[in-house]
Amino acid sequence: MSKSTKYIVAIALLLGANLWLFFSNSDDTQTSEKYFDSEDLEGTSAFKFMYGGDTVQISLTGEGWLVNDQFLADQGFVNTLISVLERVEVGNTIENWDREAIGSVEVEFNFNSRYRFQFATDPNKTRSYFVTEAGAKEVAVPGYRDNVVDIFTLHPDQWRDRTIIDGSWRTIQNVKVENEAGSGFRISFVDKFFLVNGEQPTDSSAVVNYLNQFQQFQANEMISLGRFEEMDSIASAEPFATVFIDDIKYDHPIQLEIFPNKLNQSYHLVKDQDGQQMVIDARRINQILTNPENQ
Structure with missing residues (x-):
C-alpha cells in the first residue's frame, strides 16, 4: 500500500472514531485542573494551527466555520475540537523546557483576545505538551486514547466539510449515470414515481x-x-464514469466525475462540478454505478 493510500485510510480512524471515542468515557466529576476555562472556549471565534509547513485557520463567520477563509469546515469536527480542549487536563509542569516544539496554536476568543502556545510530544509520541514562555505542561484528555496534540497536525483538507449531496427519493428528481462500459442508466421522477430508462421499475x-x-x-x-x-496524475486522465444528480434543494445539478483506481486501491478519485477533488470508497462508487434493476 502506498504512503498516500495509508495516509488517506488513516483519516477515517483519526477523525471518526478517535475524535469521538472519549465522550463515552468522560467523567464530569473529576476535579483535575483544566488547561482552558470552559467559559472562554464557549466564546471561541478562531483557531490557527501551524505544523509541518501547513497553516490551518478555522474562523467563525456568518456562514459557519470556514477553513482558511475558503472552504466550509466540518462543523461537527470543530465542535469536537472545542470539546477536546474543554477537557484537556494539566499534568506535570516542566519549567526548564529544552525540547523542540513541533508546531504552534493560536486560539481567538470573542473576535478579540488571543492565546498562543506551542505544542510538542515525546519521542514515542505517547505524551503531549503545551509550551509557553513559562515552561511546558504535560496535558491529556481522560478517555482519549490518542496523543492530544495530533488534532493540531491535521492537514487543512481534513477539516473541510465532506458533504457532497444530501438528497433522497423524496427530493431527487433525476439521476443520470454515464459509463464507458456502456452500462449507463437514468432514473427520472415522472408523475407519481420514478422511471428507470423510461420504464416502470x-x-x-x-x-x-x-x-x-x-x-x-x-x-x-x-x-x-x-x-x-x-x-x-490520476486527475489528469479521463474519467471512466460521470454521475449527474438533480435535486430540488440545489440550484444546479451535482456532477461527479469518477476516475479509474489502481490495482488494489480501495477508493476512487472523484471531481465535482466545481473541480474539487475528493476520494470515495470503491464499494460506494460501485453501488452508485449499478442500475437498481440489477441489484
Missing part, C-alpha cells in the same frame, strides 16, 4: 434504496491539488 423499493444512498452523502476526504502527486 420491476422493484420500486430497489429504486428508493438506490436514491436514499445520497442522504448525507460524504466523501472519505477532500484532496487539494498538489497534495498527492499520485492523485494529481
